[in-house]
Amino acid sequence: MFVYNITIKVDNLIADDWLQWQKEINIQEVLDSGLFYDHGIFRLLDQDDTEGKTFVIQYFAHSRKDYERFVQYHAATLFEKAKEKWGHHFITFQTLLQAVQ
Numbered sequence: 663m664f665v666y667n668i669t670i671k672v673d674n675l676i677a678d679d680w681l682q683w684q685k686e687i688n689i690q691e692v693l694d695s696g697l698f699y700d701h702g703i704f705r706l707l708d709q710d711d712t713e714g715k716t717f718v719i720q721y722f723a724h725s726r727k728d729y730e731r732f733v734q735y736h737a738a739t740l741f742e743k744a745k746e747k748w749g750h751h752f753i754t755f756q757t758l759l760q761a762v763q
Contacts (some may be wrong), residue, residue: 673751
């Protein structure tokens with residue numbers, strides 16, 4: 663199993679609306695790519711929330727190839743949609759994890 667791990671710090675001014683948008687629109691758009699079979703959304707605790715709340719969204723793929731296809735064909739478009747909607751009110755970084763047996 664491979665996990666596409668996205669960590670996002672969201673400005674407090676938009677955090678509630680951003681989270682609702684994730685739950686109702688963005689996560690489903692990622693899943694609609696057909697390259698991930700499930701997801702999880704988490705809030706980082708014990709963080710300084712002065713500049714914003716930090717969230718982690720994880721998408722689960724059966725193979726690295728599925729992840730690579732997503733990055734190649736879908737990631738940039740979805741990131742641009744997020745930038746258009748939320749502007750400079752969030753920062754993000756992505757990592758790829760592999761389950762260890």
